[in-house]
Amino acid sequence: MEDNIFCQWSVFRSLLAILQWWGFNVTVIIMNKWIFQKLDFKFPLTVSCIHFICSSVGAYLVIKVLKMKPLIVVDPEDRWRRIFPMSFIFCINIVLGNVSLRYIPVSFMQTIKSFTPATTVILQWLVWRKYFDWRIWASLIPIVGGILLTSITELSFDMAGFCAALFGCLATSTKTILAESLLHGFKFDSINTVYYMAPFATMILAVPALLLEGSGVLYWLHTTTSLESSLIIIFSSGVLAFCLNFSIFYVIHSTTAVTFNVAGNLKVAVAVTCSWLIFRNPISMMNAIGCGITLVGCTFYGYVRHMLSQQAPPGTPRTPRTPRRIELLPLVNDKNDKLDDKV
Incomplete structure (x- = not known):
């Protein structure tokens, strides 16, 4: 009886x-598109900078004030040598996402x-x-x-x-790839990742945004x-962007890798549907297919990755495998392949 209740609670929690x-994910995407299209605030660098500022403040409150997550201490030298390069790529990733939202439909x-x-x-x-x-290459064909x-x-x-x-x-x-080498030895959760990377990203982006x-x-x-309602929407998108990071941390620890992969792809379908209902961008039948x-x-692809990882004996990763080289211990597993939605 207790096992049945626990199983039901686990399913409900997941x-x-x-x-x-x-x-959070769909709301952030839709709000960003609304900011660019409906509010006519066509400044993706500034929007990204606001998101980084809100995420920096939010991570500080969660770790330092509310103490909901323990701080993973990193030496100042490692912050500049390891975290700063990651923050630069992190910044470029978010900016490019917002730039694309300005010009093309969410779908x-x-x-x-x-x-x-x-x-x-391909990069690896x-x-x-x-x-x-x-089988990995075959899964990339579709x-x-x-x-x-x-x-x-x-059509757009x-x-x-x-x-x-x-x-x-x-x-x-x-x-994702650089995380294996640059952050080797640091088992970051998403909140500590934002705590260290968001301030660096703000510093990197502030000057270009101003100029x-x-x-x-x-x-x-x-x-x-x-003006007031527009500013509320813009800064609310930054707050929700931070909440998105927290929700990613929660979903990773509540689901399996396969569930996370399937849920991530269904999330794309939900975002596409919600975007079409709100913005009514034209979608042809072949485009939907x-x-x-x-x-x-x-x-x-996610299923193949999971299947190959289950077949490999412990300590001998088969996907990917690197002959004649010492394999670095991965800091990002299959679940973290979907963490590109941060901020």
Whole structure:
């Protein structure tokens, strides 16, 4: 009886974690698109900077004031030598995501972001000379095919937004790969990650945002109507972006790797549907089919990764495998492949 109750509670907890993750993630994406399109606040660097500031303050409150999470202490030298380069990639990743949202619909942007598994595998193969099981390569075929079909049939295609989203995938993959070496030995959770990286990202982004968008922001402040409500929406998106990080931490510890992968792909479908209902961007039948193929491919990729990891004996990772080299202990597992939604 007790086991049955515990099992039911675990299922309920996992479902609750997934739903709140979906809620924060989709809300942040929709709010950012609303800011760019409806509020006419077309300043992605400034929006990203506001998100980093809110996340820095939120992480400080959670760790230092509320003491909800213990602080993982990092030496000042390691902060600059290891965390700062990660923060730079982290910053580029978020900025490119917001730039793509300015120019292309949420549905197209989310579909392109699903290309991240493919860019991760290709980068590891080309740059780090890691070798993968043939089933990993086979699982990338529907992802690549779906992206190509979606891009060709996208009715609101914009080259600037497409390139920003595509390079955002590369930045996400680079961040994931570099975490294995730069953060080796530091078992960061998402809150400690934000605690250390968000202030660096704010510092990196503040000067470019002021130089490139400062005058435009001042003009917007003087000319926009209903300024107070607009500012509330903009800063609320930053607060929700921090809550998204917290929800990611919760869902990772409440679900399995396979559940997390499937839930992540369903989240994309939810975001695409909500975006279409709100913004009514045109979507052709072939475009929707391409998006569906991509999501099915991502789910298949996650299943293959999980299956190969279960087959490998302990201590001998098979996916990826690197012959004639000492394999670094991974700091990011299959679940963390989806942590590109941070901030």
